[in-house]
Amino acid sequence: MRILITGVSGFVGRHLVNRLLQQNEFVVAGTGRAAIRPEHLPAPVQYLPLDLLNPVAVLDVVTAFQPDIVIHSAAMSKPNDCEEQQTLCYAVNVQATQHVIDACTAINCRLLFMSTDFVFGDNGPFTEDDAYNAVNYYGQSKVLAEGLVKNSGLLWSIVRTVLVYGPQLPGLNPTFPQWVWRNLQEGKTIRVFTDQYRTATYVADLTEGIVSIIEQKATGVYHLCGEETFTPFDIAQLVAAHGAFDAQLVQPVTRAEFAEPARRPIRSTLHIAKAKSKLGYAPRSLSQVLPLLF
Secondary structure, X not given: OEEEEEOOOOHHHHHHHHHHOOOOOOEEEEEEOOOOOOOOOOOOOEEEEOOOOOHHHHHHHHHHHOOOEEEEOOOOOOHHHHHHOHHHHHHHHHHHHHHHHHHHHHHOOEEEEEEEHHHOOOOOOEOOOOOOOOOOHHHHHHHHHHHHHHOOOOOEEEEEEOOEEOOOOOOOXXXXXXXXXXXXXXXXXXXXXXXXXXXXXEHHHHHHHHHHHHHXXXXXXXXXXXOOOEOHHHHHHHHHHHXXXXXXXXXXXXXXXXXXXXXXXXXXXXXXXXXXXXXXXXXXXXXXXXHHHO
C-alpha cells in the first residue's frame, strides 16, 4: 500500500512515519514546505517538497506518487497564531485541504484528514456525531475543512485528537510533559492552567489507531485520544511526582489570569467508545506512559 503524508516533518507526521515503516507492506512518502529533505527523516521515506497552497503542485505530486491513501496532517495548528493571522490560517487549513481533496479525486484515492477537539466547545465529552461549536478561529478553520472532506465524494476518514504528547524526536520541540520535566529539573517555577480539561493523547496510541483505520479501510469520523480527563495542572503534578520534583514549583493559574489571543474551550474532551469498539483502539493511561518518557 502506498501512503502519502502531508506535513511529514511535524510531530505527528514524524511519529506516524516511524510506525508505518514497521510494516513492509507500506510504501511511504511525505511532503513538506522545505526544499531540502529534512535531516532526521528516515531513509526509506521518499521526501516530496510541496507548497500545499499551490493546487497545481499538489495535483502533480499526488499524481506522480499515486498513493492508495493520503493522510493530510499538515496544518496551522497553534491557536494563537491562527487567531492573529486568520487569512493565512484559512489558506493553510481550508484552501489547502480543498487542494488535497481535488488531487485525491483526480486519482480516486482515499483520504484521512487529521482534525482536533477544538471543533467543539465547552461542554465535553463529545461523541463523533455531536454538533460543532468552535470557540476560536483554529477550531473554526478545522470545522470548515471537515465539511469539505465530508462532502468530497471520496472514501474519507477524519481523526480528531487532543493535546498529543510523546517522545521528543531530534529537531522537534518538546511536548507538554517534556516541557514540564525540563523546567522542574532546572528548578524553575511554571504556571499551569487549572480550568481547561482535555483527554490528552499519547502519540504511539494515536499512530496505532491511524494504522487500524488504514488496514481496516474504515471510513467516517473517529476520536483517537486518551481516556482520562486532565487539566494541564493535573498533568504537571503527575510529572512532578514521577520525577520526585518539588511540587511547589507547579503553580496554578486560570484562563482569566493569563489572557491569550485565542480562547480555549473549557472542556473539549472526547468520547472514544466508537474507536474502541470498531478499531480495537486501546489507549494507555498517563501513569503507564510516564515511565516510557522519563
